[in-house]
Amino acid sequence: MLLTISCTRPVEAEWPATDLGYLLHKNPSRIQTFEQSYGVAHVLYPEATEEHCTAALLMEIDPVRLVRGKPKGTPDFSLGQYVNDRPYAASSLLSVAISTVFGTALHGRCAQRPELARTALPLRVELPAVPCKGGPEYVERVFTPLGWTVVATPLPLDPAFPEWGDSHYVRVELTGTLRLSDALTHLYVLLPVLDGSKHYWLDEGEIDKLLRFGEGWLTGHPEREWITRRYLTRRHTLVRTALARLAELDDAEPEEFDAVEDAADEEATGTDSETDCADPGSGPVAAAPVAQADSARPADPRIAGTASAGSPTGEGVEGERGPSLAVLRRAAVHRALLSVGAGRVLDLGCGQGALLLELAADRAFGEIVGIDVSMRELKIAARRMRRLPEWQSRRITVRQGALTYTDASLRGYDAAVLMEVIEHVDAPRLAALEHAVFGSAAPGAVLVTTPNSEYNVRYETLHAGTFRHSDHRFEWSRAEFADWAHRVGGTYGYAVRFEPVGPEDAEVGASTQMAVFTKQESKNDGDEKGAA
Known part of the structure; x- marks a missing residue:
């Protein structure tokens, strides 16, 4: 050598x-x-x-x-x-x-x-x-x-x-x-x-080594995701963490990462992905398989505004890219929280805290609490919070919790957000999540976003019956999501409206769908206020 x-x-x-x-x-x-x-x-x-x-x-x-x-x-x-x-x-x-x-x-x-x-x-x-x-x-x-x-x-x-x-x-x-x-x-x-x-053997110390020696050139490298995957020998958990930290370094949003490897990676490897929100009792994926090798990544992960072949939008100037779907999703949630007048907010399944960071910059939100089952994700979120100005960080709390169990400390908040969360929960345990959030915590409003499965046909590399992420237990069509939302709203006393997130396609809608639940005042509540 x-x-x-x-x-x-x-x-x-x-x-x-x-x-x-x-x-x-x-x-x-x-x-x-x-x-x-x-x-x-x-x-x-x-x-x-x-x-x-x-x-x-x-x-x-x-x-x-x-x-x-x-x-x-x-x-x-x-x-x-x-x-x-x-x-x-x-x-x-x-x-x-x-x-x-x-x-x-x-x-x-x-x-x-x-x-x-x-x-x-x-x-x-x-x-x-x-x-x-x-x-x-x-x-x-x-x-x-x-x-x-x-x-x-x-x-x-x-x-x-x-x-x-x-x-x-x-x-x-x-x-x-x-x-x-x-x-x-x-x-x-x-x-x-x-x-x-x-x-x-590779461990989390290898991430620090990569960022230390990649300082000054890796964050802006056009092949940084491929480099990161290969440097960490396609260890899914390590790669997710590394990409998130790289995104923090250049204030960019990490592209949504799934467990599927690039077609150029010839060696197969297992994944050890963690769920973002499910409780530890969640079972293995049992619905549809994840797209494999050359078939899982969307044609354009940043969705908005490309006119290249296979673009999900078919709009814009070739080579130009708009905001990522993750950025558009957070912006939609932010607007919806303002529209319902929320000041105290729960981010349920907060992951590494991307939404927490965005809400902290808006003084309209006086208290923001992030809950997630993964301590690893929460540690990353806490590290990101420490970099904020004191007037922002003091309004944020992050702690561990499973969303399928009731928690009395979550009651009394103006709004709760389930952003890309429900699809990670096993279908038999979804009722427990509904009761814990809508029945026990019962915030004034609940915002739920989830993938629109109809839109998957606009991703060239997704085959029929495959999901966008290895940890998804299901992905719903607009009709299926509406049926679920109306049932949950009727059961727990919430009105519901729907908003698309991301560019809309005339036939299949938008890539992400959002339901905004608002608590309806019961007759008894009205009588009590009148008596007062």
């Missing part, structure tokens, strides 16, 4: 190209060796002149060390543990070596030449073999937006038999004028992304 980094001295520069050694903290005049848990790393300089300097990181992988410590029941083919591409293909092993051998340069520090560490240098990076099942175009898609000129050359399966075609390995050459620390962080993050796997 080999990585070379070359620097050419600019014409106007007064420093020699060998100052690359200062940045890497490795002397060009000698070979240095560093023990790794899985082999040995060597740093040497094939060329070191004032005009041009090349540093090479050569990894010698010990297959025995690599498998040492694996459990006896490992699913890997036993011989394949020792005979594989790890000794020569750039992977997470090389990323770890970059962080341990070039750690100071990776973090952009250089005590002897601090000004050089902050200077963009003419660099050339070469990697003889990079695993990339998506082909050379994927190398270009991840590196080109970062300022690199990319040459990715497929490697043949066997040069002696060209008719066998190309392998999924590519030779990569990157040239550009960047700070050395930026170049190393790009390699550190993107090499495991292209490989699509890691040699070590």
